[in-house]
Amino acid sequence: MTQPSWTRAAAPLLHRPVTQHAWDDIVFAHWRHDPSALERLVPRGTRPDVVDGSAWVGLTAYVFRETRVPPFPSAGRLGRMTEVTLEVLTVDDQGRHGVTYRTVDTPNVPAIVAAHALLGVPYTFAHARSRRRGESIVHRSVRHPSRALHPVRWARSLRQERPADTVRPRHAASVRVTAGDVVDTALAAELTTRAGIHARHLAQTLFWQRQHPPLTIRTASLDRLEGDLPDAVGMPGLFDREPDSVLVVDGTTVRYAWGGIVR
Template sequence: MHHTPRTHQGPAGSRRAEDITALAPRPLRHVLFRQQWRDLVFLHWPADPFEVARLLPPGTVPDLYNGRTYVGLVFFRMRDLALGRARALPYLGSFGEVNVRLYSRDARGRRGVVFRSLDCDRLLPVLAADAAFRLPYRWSRIRSQWFDSRLVYRTHRRGNPGAAASVWLDVQDTRVTPTPLEEFLTYRWGLHGRAFGRSYYLPNAHPTWTFRACTLLDRHDSLVGAAGLSEPAQEPVSVLYSPGLPVHFGTPEVLPVPGTTRRR
C-alpha cells in the first residue's frame, strides 16, 4: 500500500515539520534495544494546545494537525524486550503497558510522542526506564484477555487504585486503512523526553502498521486526568486496533533548547 507523505505546519517560528511517512524517514545508526508490541488499542481525543505545551520538554512544541493537537490512551502487551543484539530477556521482557501520550515536534522538525504516564505490570522495567530515561513509568496491575473476537484490557495503579482504565473492543479480521489524522497519530518515529536536566530525542523504526476494523464497546479512564490533562468529555475521535509489530530503538540525541548557548 502506498502512502503519499503529508506535511502539516506547526506553530510559527520553528522549522517545517517533517513529512508523515509509513516507514521511518531515517535509518537507525545503532540499535539500543528492541521489543515486540502486541494487541495494540489506540484511543484519541482532541486536546488543548496550550494545556499540552506546558507539559512538553523544553525544545519541543505541540505537533498540530489542522490546528489541533491530541492526547492518546494506548493499551498493548510488550514481548521479547532485548538490549542491542542480545537475546530477549526471559520473563522480565514481557509485560502489559498502558500509556498516556502527547504529540510533539522539535526544532529540526522531527515529530515524536511525549509520554505523560506509562503503566506497567513489571517492577524491574519500571525502575530501569526511570533510571535510564526518566520516563514516567508507574507500577500497575494490568490484565488483558480475548473472548472470541472481543478484547478486554483493565489496569489500575498500585497505591492509587483511582488511577485506572479499561477498554473493551470487538475486533474483525478486515484490514482497514488509517485516515490522514490516524496516520498523523501513529506514524511516529521517536519520542521526546527529559532526563538529567536535558531534553532528548530517542528514535525508533518498525514495519508499516497493520490495522483491523474494530468497534468500541465500552471504556473507562481516569489516567488522562491523572496525567495532568483535562479529562475527555466526549467519545474518542479515533479507535484503532493493531495485532502488533517488532520495534527497534536507536540511541538518544540531546536537543538544543532555544535561549541557551553551547560552551565550546
C-alpha cells in the same frame, strides 16, 4: 520536504538499538485538543504536534513481549507485560514527530527502574493485564500511588489493620474495543506512526528514535472506556467524551535507539 508519516518509523536507526520488543494487540484511542492547553504538559524544546488542524492526546495500550537488549538474546516471558500509556503527540524544532508520555503504567519493576534511570520515561507501577478473544481486545491498568512512591511502606501497611471505611487511593484505566477493517488514511498513519519519544531527563529533553515496519492499521469500535488515570497525569476529564479516533494494530516489532538531545 516533509517525510510521509507512513515511512517515518521505517527510517534507519541513527545509532545501535538499545532495546527491541514485540508489541501485540495495540489499541490507539486519540482525542483532539487545543494546542495551547497542552503546552504545559510537554518538555522544553517540543510543542504539541498539530495534525489535521488539532493537537492530540492519546491512550495507547498493548502487550509488550520478547524483549531484547542487543546483542543479548530475547528475554522471552521475562520481558512480557501489559503497558497502558497516556501521551501527547509532540514535534521538536528539528521536525521530529514523536510522543511525550505522561505515564506508562506497567507491572514490570525492572522496566520501571531502567526507564526512569536511563531514558527519562515516566513508568509507573500498576497491576496491568490484557485479554483478546477474536476481534475483542481488552486492556486494564490499576495503580496504587502509595505503592509506586513508597513500595516498602505500602507493603507494610497491608499487614496493619485499616478502618473499614478507608479507601486506598488508586488510578485506573480500562479500554475494550472490537477491531474492524483495515484503514489506510494519512490521519491514521500520523496518529499511530511516530518517529520516537520526547522525554525529560534531569535538566535536558531527549529524543529516543523508534523504528518499526509500516503498520497495518485497522478501524475499531469502542465498547468501553473508563477510569480516572487521566486525572493523575494532568488530563482531567479526558475520558468524559468518546475519542475522536480509535484504531488497532494486531502486532509489530519495535526497536529504540538514541536520537539525540533536543535541548
